[in-house]
Amino acid sequence: MEHVGLSASEVRRRIAAELEDDVPWNRVLNSICTEPHPLAVEMAAAAARTNLGDVRIFRGTKRIEREVVRILLSFLGGPTGSGTLVSGGTEANLLSMAAARESARADGRLTDRPEVIVSSTVHFSFAKIFAILGLTPVVVPVDDSLRLPADEVLRQVTEHTVAVVATAGSSEFGVVDDVETIASRLAGLGPHLHVDAATGGFIIPFARELGRELPRFDFSVDGVDSITIDPHKYGLAPVPAGVILFREPEGAQRFAFDSFFKDTPTHHTLLGTRPGSAAVATYAVLEHLGRSGFLAVTRHNYEVTDHLVARLREAGHELFVEPQLNIVVVRMPHAARISERLEELGWIASTSTRFVETLRLVVARHVTTEMVDAFLPVLERARRDVAAEVAYP
Incomplete structure (x- = not known):
């Protein structure tokens, strides 16, 4: 018909x-x-035609994405780091685990059974990620406070461990892991420490400034290698808008795939075509609210x-x-x-x-x-x- x-x-x-x-x-x-936020909706509509997968055309939109990354790094204690806008926490977490695997490969630490240590309440996106990337989860039961216990993490580290995932605001309970202690236990051992702050990334820095007793989780903590943060949650941006941030300036380069078109830049995200409206809307909220x-x-x-x-x-x-x-x-x-x-x-x-x-x-x-x-x-x-x-x- x-x-x-x-x-x-x-x-x-x-x-x-x-x-x-x-x-x-x-x-x-x-x-x-x-x-x-209404301004974010307005600016997303204004940028509906844009595509961060083609930055030869959408040059200004790419500059806006870089500025969003710069502002978020400044919020999270890592002004010299790197990052990209993605579709949300699932893609951000996936890129962090891919980067951890490639970092282990580059350092000669990648074995035939790469493992990632996670808590029993880690976000369910990691089940998808481990299946896609061929990583084996090592699940550590949370303690009585529903947090990932640092001492048990240390006991589970082996030559196969490529990463540890801490959570700064579990989506079920809003519980924040003791990232500082976990990082101190991992010092010098090699695994990539990723913090999934999709829920808490836009809450904890400001709540701490307001006097709430919350642990540090960001790049001000020595040993934190990457952070997921979602502007489309408490950042008041429209869906979809996620961000993966890395401590190192070259961190975002760990996931890299070349196009077969001349002058088309290397892709550092899972998505090729990416809505520039997400970057523009997020930038609008960040700059407007401050x-x-x-x-x-x-x-x-x-x-x-x-x-x-x-x-x-x-x-x-x-x-x-x-x-x-x-x-x-x-x-x-x-x-x-x-x-x-x-x-x-x-x-x-x-x-x-x-x-x-x-x-x-x-x-x-x-x-x-x-x-x-x-x-x-x-x-x-x-x-x-x-x-x-x-x-x-």
Whole structure:
């Protein structure tokens, strides 16, 4: 059957009708992404035609990408490092592991069974990455605080170890590993130390400046070799926008593939065609907000998080772990069904498939104290409904 073209007005109408079914941000409490900054949306649209895979044409866009990398390195204590914009945390983590493997090869340390030490709560993107790159995970159980234990990491290092992955803000719990201690244990041993800060990269530097007791995780820590950070999460950029950063100026060169076209630059990312709009949108937010603007956003997020925690405790709820970032995890029997019931009532929360008796609530810029106060009675209704279901199936 022939696919007949439609008028622009009809296309707009159909898309608007479908988008009406999307859940509004003021009912979303499960996402570490948020409504992007209006200026970022505007600038992304202005740069929709651009392609960072063809920098002979999009020269200004490439300069903007370099400036984004420079600014983020300055935020993360590595002004002389390198990096590139990517599609998100998964690609950034993949490039870090590819770089670690190639670094081991260059140093003569690559064996026939390269291994990477990770925590039992490492982000699930690494399962994809290890399958693609042929790396073997060595999984270390987290300790009672849900962190990667540095001493156990040291015990697991062998001649096969090419990398260790620490997490600066797990997506399940917002827990920050003790990167400084892990780095000190690895000093002189050779493995690449990567920090997955996709969640916490735009939170921790500013939260520390606001007086929150959070560990250092960035390039100010000796031994950190690479960092994943996602502007499309707490950086308020539209999806997709991720960044991989390396301590060394040549770090981004470890993953390198030449084009067969003359004058087309070597690719240092998995994607060839890359949306320049991501670089432009991220640059717009970084330049517009500056450090003071991100401090203000972070202050707001913690004020709302503290309010949520206080209200939950007033209602008699027990936290699964004390929140370090803006992720609140509550002990709750039948959490998965309660999450389903909340969705039926118009609200989106989440529960872990590994810690099934917990409800996970995420605070991002779109979440307000008023939204929290509107949510909590709905949560109690969902709990009552599920309790009745369980009692009288």
